[in-house]
Amino acid sequence: MSAARLAVDPLAAAQRLLGATLICRGVEATIVEVEGYGGVPNGPWPDPAAHSYRGPTPRNTVMFGPPGHLYTYRSYGMHVCANVVCGPDGTAAAVLLRAAVIDEGKPLVQARRGDAVPEVALARGPGNLCSALGITMEDNGIDLFDPSSPVRLQLGGPLPAQAGPRVGVSQAADRPWRLWAPGIPEVSAYRRSPRAPAPGASD
DNA sequence: GGTAAGATCAGC
DNA sequence: CTGATCTTACCT
Numbered sequence: 286m287s288a289a290r291l292a293v294d295p296l297a298a299a300q301r302l303l304g305a306t307l308i309c310r311g312v313e314a315t316i317v318e319v320e321g322y323g324g325v326p327n328g329p330w331p332d333p334a335a336h337s338y339r340g341p342t343p344r345n346t347v348m349f350g351p352p353g354h355l356y357t358y359r360s361y362g363m364h365v366c367a368n369v370v371c372g373p374d375g376t377a378a379a380v381l382l383r384a385a386v387i388d389e390g391k392p393l394v395q396a397r398r399g400d401a402v403p404e405v406a407l408a409r410g411p412g413n414l415c416s417a418l419g420i421t422m423e424d425n426g427i428d429l430f431d432p433s434s435p436v437r438l439q440l441g442g443p444l445p446a447q448a449g450p451r452v453g454v455s456q457a458a459d460r461p462w463r464l465w466a467p468g469i470p471e472v473s474a475y476r477r478s479p480r481a482p483a484p485g486a487s488d
Numbered sequence: 489g490g491t492a493a494g495a496t497c498a499g500c
Numbered sequence: 501c502t503g504a505t506c507t508t509a510c511c512t
Contacts (some may be wrong), residue, residue: 320495334495344508361496362506368495381495412496453495479501480494490512498501 287440288353288430290455291371294330295321295378298352298371300463302380302461304444314408315446317444318384319474320451321462321485323367324348325376333456337377347426348377355436355470356405357415357425364412369438383452383463384409386471387417431461455480 291298299321307314324337325329330370336349336358342383347356351374360366370379385408387394394417399488410419415421419437448461452473456482463471477484 322495336495339509340511358495359506359507361494363504364496366495383495410496451495478495483497491507491510492508494508497504498502 286381287438288428290440291352291369293371293375294443294465295332296380296462298369299380299462300409300446301440302369302382302438303363303446303459306388306439306441307382307385307418307436308439312418313388313389313462314385314414314418315385316382316385318382318465318478319463320381321341321371321464322348322381324372326388328376330372330378332460334451334454334458334460335377337379341377345377348379350374350426353430353438355420355424355427357420357422357431359422360412365415366411366419367415367424381411382414383411383433384465384471384473385414385417386469389476391400399483403470409471410473412428419464444470449475450484452476453478455482458482459484 299319322335323332336345354370356368419452430485444466446464447467450459451463
């Protein structure tokens with residue numbers, strides 16, 4: 286069972302997901318940018334930036350479940366973002382999928398995203414990635430390693446990774462849990478949250 | 489029952 | 501830099 290390879294800490298799981306292949310509704314894509322998130326204050330990976338930090342709620346329960354499942358949430362009322370749950374069952378942790386390269390089904394993705402979108406930006410950014418692959422809130426909680434799932438994951442040879450601060454979060458932004466494959470234009474540009482304290486401030 | 493903030497994106 | 505847009509979580 287490949288999901289066992291994700292029963293590790295968020296940074297290790299993030300490394301294993303870089304270069305993995307997502308297969309979803311007529312599209313195949315290689316993950317090239319990810320971001321790790323931890324859990325509750327007294328757990329192994331306390332993370333004030335994580336949805337799971339304040340304990341399980343109806344929204345985030347799947348983050349507390351077994352690894353290898355999909356955790357989706359709605360962002361700013363309009364976008365869907367997708368995470369792969371990692372860490373052992375019962376411990377909250379997940380890896381946000383931030384960008385991918387479309388390998389198969391490019392015309393379909395172009396149709397979903399609009400003709401004006403440059404090829405390189407089709408799945409750049411977590412909201413765009415879900416839009417490109419057709420991932421919705423209906424997919425929350427599905428098993429990514431079940432062959433009958435509409436969204437599936439194949440762990441590949443990990444890519445070389447570069448690490449940096451996380452995007453969009455106002456807490457613990459400097460924790461270097463964002464990983465990307467260097468030199469790939471599909472990787473999103475780094476933008477610090479306007480709400481985050483100055484770089485280097487206490488975590 | 490009310491409300492503020494948010495793991496975003498596109499367009500000035 | 502700003503507006504769009506709405507769910508969740510936390511407060512009274």
